[in-house]
Amino acid sequence: MKLLLLFSLVALAQCLVHRIPLRKGKSLRQSLQERGLLERYLKKHPYDPAAKYFSTGVSSEPMQNYMDNSYYGTISIGTPPQDFTVIFDTGSSNLWVPSVYCTSLSCSNHNRFNPAKSSTFISTNESVYIAYGTGSLSGVLGYDTVNVADIEVYNQIFGLSETEPGDFFYYSPFDGILGLAFPSLASSGATPVFDNMMNEGLVARDLFSVYLSKNEESGSFVLFGAIDPYYVTNGISWIPLSAETYWQITMDRVSIMGRAELCQDSCQAIVDTGTSLLAMPNEYLTVVLRALGATSNGEVRIDCEYRNSLPDIVFYINGMEFPLTPSAYVTESNGVCSLGFQGMNVPTESGEMWILGDVFIREYYVIFSRAKNMVGLSRLS
Template sequence: MRLVLLLAVLLLARGAVRIPLRRMKSLRHRLEEQGLLEASPNTLPSRVGSKFFSSLTGGVTTEPLENIMDAEYVGAISIGTPPQQFLVLFDTGSSDLWVPSVDCSSPACVGHERFDPRLSATHQATGQPVSIQYGTGSMSGVLAYDTVRVGNIQISNQAISLSKKEPGSFLTHHAFDGILGLAFPSIASSGAVPVFDNMMSQGLVAEDLFSIYLSSKSRTGSFVMLGGMDSSCFSGRLRWIPLSAETYWQIAVDRIIMRGRVVACPRGCQAVVDSGTMLLAGPPRDSRHHPAPHRGLRVSQWPGEGRGRGSMWLGPGQVLPSPVVLPLLLP
């Protein structure tokens, strides 16, 4: 059983571990300083959905997330013994865990924390090459195994990818050092077991469930909770939506409504809920231009109830951003 929960209000569970994060300059400010902000909306989001559309024919820990430019929420993890700390994007749209290595000299690596395997007593090198392609960037490197810590959870022999090349400029401008994928093993580029699956198999979480809260506050207040959910964060009865496929967090959508009008998927369509996507994306035939600010995906019917493997709770009467790649991130 594996479930994801999107929390609607902020109240931390009693006894959950909260890790303070550094306050840092936002992506918006960094791009402004480099004269790149004007170009970003035209150049960065254009391929944001490509990672989907090409293939679409124990315990509880709370990890705080930081809102960067209303576009990414990053949290701290550590890798190795003694631990080396990194800021990662918790991404429900991918399955791999990777961080830059000291062997990477790409500009995107140089500007971020880099993992040094020689400093870790628990590091196991494999020499196996890895290449990971995202909608707006890529990395190539090698697969290794080491101890990973997320909050108060320690995962032994976790597969990690260490980047040696991060071509292009997109990853250079982001606050996160690497990505921690929360999707299913079937789409792991490395072929390795993802972090949360290892937590489940090693009995490190109380429930086979993770939940995400994204705060509307500018910098702090967001968190990801691994191994449970906070019942004080919602009222009413939970409704669980079964997944269409155990790859991404893919669900069936009845229709997409904005301002009371059906604007896409009038006969239903498939959608992916992605915490690592900053925009709304869809196939050209379903894409529409709507002036900001408003948001309006409404799941008008619940495909099913009951809590089985691969279900997702959207919340009673909840409205999410739209359309077919459905970000957990609030625009």
């Protein structure tokens, strides 16, 4: 009886924090934000999506929003644990971090894993090479205990970088990358972290969900094993995957309302938390710039005076509409307005790929379901 009462009181408290509006229809969050107190409140009372669940197999990893360009959280590897900041990347499948073997400049200002300091590390003779759109790395593979959002994954295979050419990773605020795509995409046949979570029964449901904050605000997270009901009040639109490599889907078409129609015969897209912008084939970027009256000189820009008159860009997917408003795809810095688009030709068997990166994901709570092999989108209000 006492346990039931405690559960009811906790549930009621959560409703008061997350659900019940204040007078005049304002939520607690809105009221705090209007008074300039939201950031201070969140620091003292960080929102933990997993806290509302009273079962094992559900855990939340908070992510730092770095200038709306990247989102990263902290994991640990080894015994005793060595901490690393990583991008939780749905566009790749490998886990890797810099190692003490790395001689590249990019490793010099990041945390580096030292196998000699971990009693649970198991070395291999296998090498790994991973190439991204912005950088690459090579190194060796090893096994060790990995802790992600307080979920301990034993004997997890991961990459220890030895070379990281170029300067992209040098200027990155994170140490490494934790891939959340499918095993078929993994370099050297390494089993992804989330696959081991599922195989070992460490998550309540074979899915994870992601919320990305806007305007450098706190609150971003990846939730393993559950869907947070607080973020799906607008319902969930489920989209079947068209391939089990990336989180790849088929788009029916893309419309710049009243100005242009793109990929009218359908095209492929991936939902990618590891890409900052919304990437599209170069031929389509040209059409988009022309339709919006924008220019491109390394960075896609538009006259700030016209930003409020720009149209929505609507993605038609699985018979449903997913709009992207100007406030989502236009950013202003020091009086200069930029569009969150980039041209990138990513060839696939079914044509050039679109990448629905953070510019798109910030507008939707995204559920990545391995149980259904679907992506779920819920529009954020």
